[in-house]
Amino acid sequence: MIGTLAQGMLDLLLPRHCVISGRPLTHEEPGCVAPEVLRQAKLTSGDYCSRCGARQGEGVGVIHTCGRCEEFKEGFGTREVCAVGDYEGVLQGLCLALKFAGERAAVAPLSQYLIQQVFDRGLSEKVDAVVPVPLHPLRRFQRGYNQAELLARPLARALGKPLWNNVLRRRRRTQAQSELSAAQRRSNVEDAFEVRPRAVARLEDRSLLLVDDVMTTGATLAACAKALKRAGAKAVLGAVIARSTVGMDS
Template sequence: MAKPAFLIPLIDLVFPPRCPLCGDALAQQGGLCAACWMKLAVPGEPACSTCQRPLGESMVRSGELQCAPCMADPPRHAGIAAATLYNDAARELVLAFKRGKRIALADLLARLMVARLPALEGEWLVVPVPLHRWRLWERGFNQSALLAERIARTIQQPLVVDGLERRKRTPSLGGLGKRARAEALRGAISASTSRAGRLKGANVLLVDDVMTSGSTTDACLAALRKAGAGDVRIACFARVLDEALDHVSREPAPLAA
């Protein structure tokens, strides 16, 4: 929620603006210092027209606008928009947000995500990747839902925070391979029965903080397809694509208002 302009000087006096990564002083709240901006790996062009994976020069010269994984196994989604690639700087921000419970970072991360979104024509329901109720109780919040709420407000699209449910508690997916992740998520995520009518035929913007192997978003896609949803786009703050880090722009993405 935007703060009244007359309160900003008082807030800055009580809580001096600091970079959330290095702690250096800032001119205003809600950003990073110049040095830390440059540490983010922002996906650039040329990129895969389907999943936004950065493409090497050899593929561009050959006229291919799709990456090899998308050509070999066409995805069921209508596109991926990632604010950054997952590197050390992105990891620090995500951990501070999710594990450190610095939920004020949701505004910054969501602005970066919105800056990477393509124009969405018509109505799109903004739906977060769900947490199991026990994980939600332990953490106190669903980080994807916080991002989804801010994105929905910025792009002026309806938020359906409980569109998906995680009915089975899954183990931590960190360190698991793609096959093990998919097995752990089997039957874990489904569309909310109370939102079935809303999801049927609707285009959906699925929001997550980090996209690793794609197993979680695949499980969400399957649940949305079963519910009869139309196009599904994925928006994440950070995407794990280690092989693509050499082909990205080091300039920070423009911030959406």
């Protein structure tokens, strides 16, 4: 009773609003997004490209190489990628809130979606450990956290696999991928990642699940996968929240 009262007072003093619709949230609505907004999230169902995670048209089924993958011959260095959904609407709003507005509460719904997607695709049996895409230490310091790591942690727990958040590191600071064209994205992150020398022994013959928030050209996943495989990893799979195909062809 006191707890509810205190929470009610807190809501009056410090009202919380849905990060997407702006509707005030009541104390019975934890988190940062209104339940009716969350229900509108469009999730990838049975129609997707298993190679890059892109959602396909209704009733297309599982495609092993979509039109874009046909064009991107060099691939992502990943065996398969799963994406919760397209980078639009609710998923985009939550990703932006997490990445740029310091809204850590966005992790709860996003990681739930990610866990569900990874289990639905059967990726859980194929990997030995979960590896978040690292941020440069300076960017991590500025943001206060690495959003990929926040998403990877509950996923690793749900899978019952170790979270290896100190395996990969950025060798240099790169420009934000969102500011670049497809070709620039690839050269921007080319060789930007490396495996920490002390972690190399752990990777031998391991299959890893790389986790990131958004995948656009796949250049970041590809650069991470390359570093992991060069250090001895057997296979790399990818799990992302949102698959953006906008700007891929630019």
